Amino acid sequence: MSKPLVVQKYGGTSMGSVERIQHVARRVKQTADAGNRVVVVVSAMSGETDRLLGLCQAISSNSHPREADQVVATGEQVSIGLLAMALRDLGQNAVSLLGSQVAIRTDRAHTKARIQAIEGDRIFRELDAGRVVVVAGFQGIDDDGNVTTLGRGGSDTTGVALAAALKADVCEIYTDVTGVFTTDPNMVPKARKLARVSYEEMLEMASLGAKVLALRSVEFGAKYSVKIHVRSTFSEEEGTVVCQEDEEMENVVVSGITYNKNESKIAVRGVPDQPGVAARLLSPLAEANIVVDMIVQNLSAQGHTDFTFTVPKSDTNAALEIVERLAKELGATGVECDRGIAKVSIVGVGMRSHAGVASKMFQTLAAENINIQMISTSEIKVSVVIDEKYVELAVRVLHSAFGLDAPDA
Amino acid sequence: MSKPLVVQKYGGTSMGSVERIQHVARRVKQTADAGNRVVVVVSAMSGETDRLLGLCQAISSNSHPREADQVVATGEQVSIGLLAMALRDLGQNAVSLLGSQVAIRTDRAHTKARIQAIEGDRIFRELDAGRVVVVAGFQGIDDDGNVTTLGRGGSDTTGVALAAALKADVCEIYTDVTGVFTTDPNMVPKARKLARVSYEEMLEMASLGAKVLALRSVEFGAKYSVKIHVRSTFSEEEGTVVCQEDEEMENVVVSGITYNKNESKIAVRGVPDQPGVAARLLSPLAEANIVVDMIVQNLSAQGHTDFTFTVPKSDTNAALEIVERLAKELGATGVECDRGIAKVSIVGVGMRSHAGVASKMFQTLAAENINIQMISTSEIKVSVVIDEKYVELAVRVLHSAFGLDAPDA
Numbered sequence: 001m002s003k004p005l006v007v008q009k010y011g012g013t014s015m016g017s018v019e020r021i022q023h024v025a026r027r028v029k030q031t032a033d034a035g036n037r038v039v040v041v042v043s044a045m046s047g048e049t050d051r052l053l054g055l056c057q058a059i060s061s062n063s064h065p066r067e068a069d070q071v072v073a074t075g076e077q078v079s080i081g082l083l084a085m086a087l088r089d090l091g092q093n094a095v096s097l098l099g100s101q102v103a104i105r106t107d108r109a110h111t112k113a114r115i116q117a118i119e120g121d122r123i124f125r126e127l128d129a130g131r132v133v134v135v136a137g138f139q140g141i142d143d144d145g146n147v148t149t150l151g152r153g154g155s156d157t158t159g160v161a162l163a164a165a166l167k168a169d170v171c172e173i174y175t176d177v178t179g180v181f182t183t184d185p186n187m188v189p190k191a192r193k194l195a196r197v198s199y200e201e202m203l204e205m206a207s208l209g210a211k212v213l214a215l216r217s218v219e220f221g222a223k224y225s226v227k228i229h230v231r232s233t234f235s236e237e238e239g240t241v242v243c244q245e246d247e248e249m250e251n252v253v254v255s256g257i258t259y260n261k262n263e264s265k266i267a268v269r270g271v272p273d274q275p276g277v278a279a280r281l282l283s284p285l286a287e288a289n290i291v292v293d294m295i296v297q298n299l300s301a302q303g304h305t306d307f308t309f310t311v312p313k314s315d316t317n318a319a320l321e322i323v324e325r326l327a328k329e330l331g332a333t334g335v336e337c338d339r340g341i342a343k344v345s346i347v348g349v350g351m352r353s354h355a356g357v358a359s360k361m362f363q364t365l366a367a368e369n370i371n372i373q374m375i376s377t378s379e380i381k382v383s384v385v386i387d388e389k390y391v392e393l394a395v396r397v398l399h400s401a402f403g404l405d406a407p408d409a
Numbered sequence: 410m411s412k413p414l415v416v417q418k419y420g421g422t423s424m425g426s427v428e429r430i431q432h433v434a435r436r437v438k439q440t441a442d443a444g445n446r447v448v449v450v451v452s453a454m455s456g457e458t459d460r461l462l463g464l465c466q467a468i469s470s471n472s473h474p475r476e477a478d479q480v481v482a483t484g485e486q487v488s489i490g491l492l493a494m495a496l497r498d499l500g501q502n503a504v505s506l507l508g509s510q511v512a513i514r515t516d517r518a519h520t521k522a523r524i525q526a527i528e529g530d531r532i533f534r535e536l537d538a539g540r541v542v543v544v545a546g547f548q549g550i551d552d553d554g555n556v557t558t559l560g561r562g563g564s565d566t567t568g569v570a571l572a573a574a575l576k577a578d579v580c581e582i583y584t585d586v587t588g589v590f591t592t593d594p595n596m597v598p599k600a601r602k603l604a605r606v607s608y609e610e611m612l613e614m615a616s617l618g619a620k621v622l623a624l625r626s627v628e629f630g631a632k633y634s635v636k637i638h639v640r641s642t643f644s645e646e647e648g649t650v651v652c653q654e655d656e657e658m659e660n661v662v663v664s665g666i667t668y669n670k671n672e673s674k675i676a677v678r679g680v681p682d683q684p685g686v687a688a689r690l691l692s693p694l695a696e697a698n699i700v701v702d703m704i705v706q707n708l709s710a711q712g713h714t715d716f717t718f719t720v721p722k723s724d725t726n727a728a729l730e731i732v733e734r735l736a737k738e739l740g741a742t743g744v745e746c747d748r749g750i751a752k753v754s755i756v757g758v759g760m761r762s763h764a765g766v767a768s769k770m771f772q773t774l775a776a777e778n779i780n781i782q783m784i785s786t787s788e789i790k791v792s793v794v795i796d797e798k799y800v801e802l803a804v805r806v807l808h809s810a811f812g813l814d815a816p817d818a
Binding site: 021022059062064073082085088095146147 | 427430431461464465467468469471473475476477479480482483486487489490491493494495497498504505507509510554555556
């Protein structure tokens, strides 16, 4: 019982073919051979979930969430069986377990269920018998034994939740990148892999578009203090550890720079400055399932104010239609739209204890003649909206200004 | 509770595409609209089980029966979800249930498990709520909640076993033929569909190669007196009812003629006629997993006997290798093999009460100059081995001789 317990999660790309599954099996065995008890969580083979959803859509254009979950959950069921076979072929005893066999108990919200409890008995019994336990990600059962799924990215959540329930020493999330970077390495060659990052920073980065970990899995990790190690399936190097912030992290002012080019800016000019106006503008957008990201309201002048916000590029037309109707009703003077914008953000827990971070950002951009159109801040993040054509320049100069450049790149 | 309860089973061909599943849904709804409570058992979409087995073989050349069951059982899981969706789209409330959700309890013999008990509570609860219940065929769970499968043809067994457990009025097996025929209609145009056939006759016919129903499902039906109605998915006409034999059936001497061209004959000549010789010849074949079908031992002459038997054509070489070695050890005078044979059988419960059935068979064949090489009989069956080239002629003349020809064909 004193052996360390490691939960490893492998995504669809890592499980994408027979050869890759056999590669995953070798990595898992290495971990077991090094003296660990190992629980592995896997996704469906890449493409499989989409194939199954396609079958559901072909049979019915209506929504049948319970039955869709019954169908889609088979993707992970195939993966776990195949990986357990590959492990046994390597001489590593192993057993696959479905969400229902563990059991992973969820609420009844089919296609987007939330994990409520995980029973550890069966897993510990299998571990004690010297087996690697291969658990189906993304799925669970409700109180009536119906199969549920957790929604996209659900396997990350299964991994972290299992690590929490089993009190594992670490949850390793294997993916196709080597870790979390100070910014997008495809855009900035000097981007550096972070050795450690706090849950909060990871949440800000994930919500800003750095898609390494599913948001909910990070929230789960933060809630139960699960050490999450993000690393590559295809390399041996250490990745990035997501954990509680500590003093060392606080000394770093900015941990990462993120950007998002998939939003448009909509401005409503000359709105009467009355209570309830923001709600009257935004509620109809929410009802239309349009996610509004940044929202900025300028100071009122002569009883009127300007109201500016960003929406996903793909929802721009739908949003404009709604907003133009509302602008008339409210007596606003006009609506403007700009599809050529980008959002750039700096993220870091060190901002809490360091003054002048935002102004250093603005100065850095000003020095390059980059005009700032909108500003929004949170405790550990500053976001600005700029002209889309400057996004690379902005990310690069900020990366240098905040001391994030790799020394030798 | 007074509504009739119908169990329907649809095989892989009936579930072979989105359109076919929607067709099945319409048939199921018809049955429900006619005032029945309906439980449907389905197989995986045709080709799906082979695809999944192929994945297992690609990942490992070894046998991992528990994990293979975990993988292969997903085929039926997809079918039940899709059919439940199609039913709901037609306005027929429906719910899909896995073997584990029913629950269908089996022994631990993975890949060829046997059903031990079926719980009816969940199914009756769903039926009482006005739902059609769609159950995954071919699968169950053992006492530890491991997923098991019943082996090929297992969905038939699930259907009949469910009908027995739920005390259903009938178990309808939907397939791509319209019922059980007096002989192969592709060979004999005058073949007639039987309105009724007894379990025993069906068992003899199934084991002789008339592949309409899986053997084990007929055994189950006989044991629990389940009325089995074999009929076509693609036509409305009545099929064949498999049930207890009655007086009317006994008046029919022969119900069907079957044939099998997939066997070879092996003869061991001049074997010393001593106790234990048959076992010494046949045990090594059983150990090599070679199924020996007909076995005939001639009268002994001068302390020596001839020993003749049939084996599947595909196992002929393997069988010969073993038999030639044994023949030497036993001091037999020689081994002969004939790959150009066929077995023709007449089946009928009426044989029990009618004398002269076998001799009528032999006379009929003799009249056509067809030489009989081997004879084997059971209570309700007479089988002969003849030259393969006469098989069509033999079946045709026997079909006429025993009064089976359709009047108008």
